[in-house]
Amino acid sequence: MDVDHWCKQPTCVNLSAPDWKRIEIPVETDGQRSKCTVYNNPSDHNDTNFVECNAVATERAKSTIVSECNLVCHRHSLRMLDTAISMAGVLFSLVTSAYCGDYFGRRPVIPVCIAIALPANPLCCFARTYQLYMCTGAFTSGSTMSPYALILTILVESCSFARRPALLSLCVMTSLILAEACTTVLKRVPNVSWSFLQFMMAAPSYVLPIAFFLVHESPRWLIASRRLKAAERVKLPAAKSNGRPADCVTLLLRRVEQRLKAEESASATSTVVKDMTIVLRRRLVIMFGSSFSVIIAFYICIFYLRERRSTSEWPERASLLAKALACCLLLMVINRIDKTKLISTVFLILCSFCCFTSIAALTTAGEASLHIVADIILVLTLATASVGVVVNFVFVAELVPTTFGGFAICLLLAGGRLGGMLAALFSCSFMDRARGTCLLAGRQRGDCSVTPSNT
Structure with missing residues (x-):
């Protein structure tokens, strides 16, 4: 969760807190006060050079993991590292559950994942070091994503071919929208500790044991494994x-x-099996690459939206509404359009919007009046990427046979998480380079400069 912060006032400057922020904090190109830089010599009002500060003051009204672990300014990249580690945990969990799900069955793997998730969630909520928070978060993400993938696999293998695209689209899109809506609402609850918010966000995972009693084993997997x-x-x-x-x-x-x-x-005498194996491998490679591409675009847009939240908050709400409208539109056309044409059209639109988002991010960097254009394009890109995730999922469910169904669906999600992990690492590196570029205008600190703090 983001928290308002600014450079901490040194003891040698005799100013009130509002005057300090108004006089000594430089204004950035978007018209907002800088959060991580301060004028090089606060006692000299003619000195317009600025430097980065390590000692920061944060908003006292909110208790967040960001404020408690000082994840701002030069430590901001640790937040992206946490996302990358969580994605790596999901990636490992999905690969493991894919193999076990196809070998032992979909249903027996679910309680194993639940047994890992239930103790990991409280540890993540009440972690007091960022290292423990990242490790438990990786276990939580992986152990909750695997049952999700296996339950979707059972859904694919239990419903009829006519209803499969609509039901699968509805389930995947609803989970994306509800997760974002709950996160948006909980982040705006005032005067609540981050531990409680983390617990509330993880609360749906505590009902996962019910899924074990409600879900039956996939009949198609039982038939494919000769357990008639x-x-x-x-x-x-x-x-x-x-x-x-x-x-x-x-x-x-x-x-x-x-x-x-x-x-x-x-x-024994047919070459069809060999030919099908070659075709299946090609399909899996294409599926993995498409999932990787869609998710890396999705998460880069998410990180970009998170960085722009300080200037305006309406794109986040508009993105939620756009995804809901895109879901309704997808449900209307999913059974009326050929799947190949549908996925090609969605990917072409997504590619175009990604290009427009990149151009808008570059051309509107110094124009506050044009930021709304970049925000609108970003919202459309996020909605299209969400549809791309769902359509790709449906496309894979239609192509892969039951014997490799669990492996294919988990591999699809694993490719997406690999894309999310690389997007987080890329964003982390990009922000560090951007911050270093901004500091080129600064010069050596004077006697009364803002010195780094050990906090």
Whole structure:
């Protein structure tokens, strides 16, 4: 969470706090007072050179992890490092759960992830060192993302082909919108400690044990792994709830068993399996690359929006509304347009908006009157990237067979998290370089300069 901060006033300057910020803090190109620089010699009002300060004063009304761990100015990059470590935790967790989900089943992996998430969440909420906060955050992110991926896999393998695109789009897009909406609301709760806010943001993970009792094993995975008796036990209650006779399930499974035996006898002399393996590998590589590209664009826009929040807050709210409208539009057209044309169109629009966002960020850097143009383009880019994430997910669910379904979906999410991790590291490096460039105008500090602090 962002917190207002400014360079701390040295003891040798006899000014009130408002006068200190008004007189000695330089004004940046966006018209706002600088948060991390101060005039080189506060006692000399004719000295317009500025330097970076390490000793900062923060807003006392808010208790955040940023203020407690001093994650501002030259330590601001640690916040991006935390995001990168969380993404790495998710990446490792998804790869592990993908293998276990395809080998042992989707449902048995869920309680293992929940057992890791439940103790990791309180440790993350009440961590008193930033190192512990980052480590527990990585465990929390990874252990909560894996059940999400496995439950989506079960959804894909349990619903009909006609309803799959709409249901999957609704679930993925709703999770994105609700997560952002809850985060936006909780961040604006006044006079609440960051530990409580972190606990509230992690509260939905405490209902994950209910999912283990509500979710059944994927019948398609059971059939693909030749466990027909277990598949029959799962499909009989489903047939009863849908008003279908139990004899239909038994007859269907017998036909499936006969077909599996016929395929096993013919696979030894057929080259179809080898050809399908080559096609599947190519699909997985393309899928991983597309997910990586979409998510890295999404997170770079998120970080850019976070940096611009000090000048205006309306883009964050407009982004939430734009994503909701984009979700409604996607649900209207998902079953009416060919999936290949849909994903090509969405990616082309996203590529165009990313180019426009880059141009707007460069051309409006010193023009406060044109910032609204950059904000509008940024909002549209975020909404399009969200749609791209969902469409890519649906596209993969339509292409990959059940045997590799869990691996494919987890690999898709892992590619996205790799993109998010690199986006965080890129943003971290970019901000450090930008801050160093701004300090080129400064000169050596005088006798009454703002000296670095050990805090």
